Amino acid sequence: MGLTSVGIGSGLDIGGIVTALVNAESAGKIAKFDVNEGKINAQISGIGSLKSAMSEFNDKLTTLTESATFGSQKVALSSKSYLSASVDATAVTGSYQVKVEQLAQSQKVASAVVADKASTLGEGSLTIAVGGNDSFNIDVVATDTLTEIMNKINSSDDNSDVTATIINGELGPQLVLGSKNTGLDNIISVTATDTDGNTGLVDTFSMTEVTPAKNAIAYIDGVKVVSKKNTIEEAITGVSLTLTAADIDQTTTLTISKDTAKTKTAIEGFVEAYNSVMTTINSLTSYNAETEQAGILQGDALPRSIQSQMRNMLSSQYSTSDGNKMLANLGVTTTREGLLEVDSTKLTEAIAADKGAIAEMFSSEDTGLASKMSSLLDGYVQTGGIMDSRDTTLDEQLSRLTDSREQLNTRMAAFSARLYKQFNAMDLVVSSLNTQASDLQSRLDSLPGVVRNNS
Template structure:
């Protein structure tokens, strides 16, 4: 900016004149920048909404791509106190009566008692064996029962024994427990060394015997080393909780159609929400004369075309293939999906394999086809990322244009001040000359100025 006190010679408000001229030059260009930026930001927001809708839809396809989801089983029990059960896809529908006679337990053995768990016991070695695997700990003269306990628990070679100290009325004992249940996981302890070591650890006492779990399945006896019984019933895992020969738990294995139905309904809902978003972003409302941010853009039309094309193949039964509508999923007159609940229930009950193949057949199933379409848009380096990069480039160019405009306007403002200051100086000089001439005329004899 030029002089701060301008217009003194001419009496003009030069500051305001320059401001008006600069604003008149700058305002249309700034308005253009603002409009361009608003349009780009609107498009960025629209692309974000579109990406979110497609990602949500893609999430709904994940379970439909997994054939195991269509073969899931559900397990029901007439009581829950004695066992729980799960079934995988290999389980056969049916019911089974299960009685738990005995739970599996781990073995516990104890040493002789000592009066002071912090005092050294003697010198020697203790060897411990579980189911044919063994390890040993060296006992030094200064090692107390607490030290020996820590050596057992911290041993890198420990084969599955946990040691602790239990104090009863006769003294403190080192109690060693097998980490695994079952009769095959019994502990054998052998001590060597001086007499104190032999007296304390040479002859251990069994505090709790190892036991196998015993259950009866429809009257057939099954023995298990632990309380999880796998494979006794094909595809079924039993987790035993409590034993009672007088109580029988009836478990029933059935097809889990409810989860599959929920997955299909979630897919339909996500598809419709996605297509509604696509429609709204590219639509034009004739009544309000309002256009969507992507109206006229090929992107929404491309998504609609590909989605409807993939679905259309599964509504065409001209080649004798399976149709979605055969299983209770159809399209309405607006191109949205709808579910016939009763028809879908019947299909999942009687044609679960066919429904599963329609969705989850690798590469050719509907879920895979739709996922591939969506992935081409949302993946790293995909269509959306390319569009985002392009839009960000436009914002960067608008920012550069604003900086260039600011530079030009500063130069323009300085030029105007220079011109107006020169004019102001010239007017000031002319006024001074005029005043001098007037003074000279006034001083001439016989000259009378007329005012």
């Protein structure tokens, strides 16, 4: 590159001239690049907003494709003092009177009192069993104390049914064995064997029941129910009871009814998420005549296609065992703006009177509203879907724009170098002419008889 300062020969600001010429040549192209880059980035942002709203809507649809959302039951208790309850979808609507006579409990047996828990008891073995389960053996050596025997019982790999502990009572320490399971089927038996000729183990482990095993006893509508656990799962269809206290004189009313709130919440969430998608599309594709501002994706076929397909699905009828159904039958209608609105009272009444048709309408595989719409949205928002493809296309446009900027910079650098070369060449010529003119003037001034005109 040549001189970049004021021309030596010509006195021109070559640097300023070259910069002005380069800027004049590139300014229009750079402005066009900036405009295009802004549009592409705005489109990327718009596609991202649309994809986010559609993904959130798709999540709401997932709930409406699950059978648990529809026809579920709920349970209420007149008192929580004696039991708790849970229900599944097979529970039958109705009311039941429950009385708890007795809670289930596990048996506990105690050894004879020993003088000192650190004293040895002799050599031999203990065979322990609970109910009909396999027994396990504990080998007792001559140096074992009551504490060590307790530890051997609790740490035995074969022991899954008994817990051993030492209780220091008024008369002295005793080893207490407790069944891990409640009910009359879990009775503990202990057989002691002495092998050292003494009777220390046999005498100590002649067990005495200190807490009896009991089955739970409850009455449901006057029918006696017995369970070895405090959880009763098969007495009432679809209902699980957990007994917590007993008083045969107290009655708890258990009421099972249809859980309309779960279905209603799911449908209202569907409406809200759908409106969010439609609002996003309208915002991205609209034109404001007053401000003369166009949406980021105005004229783009993608959001309009999505909007059209979704609206068609919402206005369609869906086959159920109770005849063809559509959203309007549930109190969900379309406003003039293309959004959905819910008549809360009508929706509640429709769910309360429903016998399975709403579930079919939404969740029937391949034919239900939620199932079909979820499949539609998956094609757009899933990894590798249409939205990702559009993002890839826009990213490629940005990449090409970056390449064009680099090419322009390269051309402008060459153009600048060429201008500097031309202007510097001119400057040298002017400098040479100025030098020759000055030399000629000097020669003329030195000729005899030539009088300089100083005026």
